[in-house]
Amino acid sequence: MSDHPVIAALRSSGRISDDDLDYIEKHGRPYRGSRLPSGLRLRGAGKCFTVSDELEADGWGRYVTGIALPPVGPPKQHAWVSKDGRTVIDATWPEPHRVAYLGFDRRHEARIDRMMRANSTIRIPSFG
Known part of the structure; x- marks a missing residue:
């Protein structure tokens, strides 16, 4: 999965540790962005x-972090x-079908949060 766009962008940033990248690659799953469903x-x-x-x-689906x-x-x-x-x-x-997503089970949320907070150029809370 090292060719996933999220992994590639994190790696090229040079601001995330190899251990964190390994964790992300091991536990992350690729998701496909799509347009909003009707309704x-x-x-x-x-x-x-x-x-x-x-x-x-x-009831729209299961929460993914x-x-x-x-x-x-x-x-x-x-x-x-x-x-x-x-x-x-x-x-x-507005255009989720143009976004690359890498998701984790909710039990990984605290670790992902710590990783992303360690690099404020990656985590921009106001974006959504």
């Missing part, structure tokens, strides 16, 4: 964790839901 509208940017919790509670690489800018800590464990339902970014 779901775009919600507030910068609130991906809250919105994903709400979407899970409303992870790292996303938008078309412009560095990888960012992010959250979304998925019904099938492969396809992203992301109601906080």
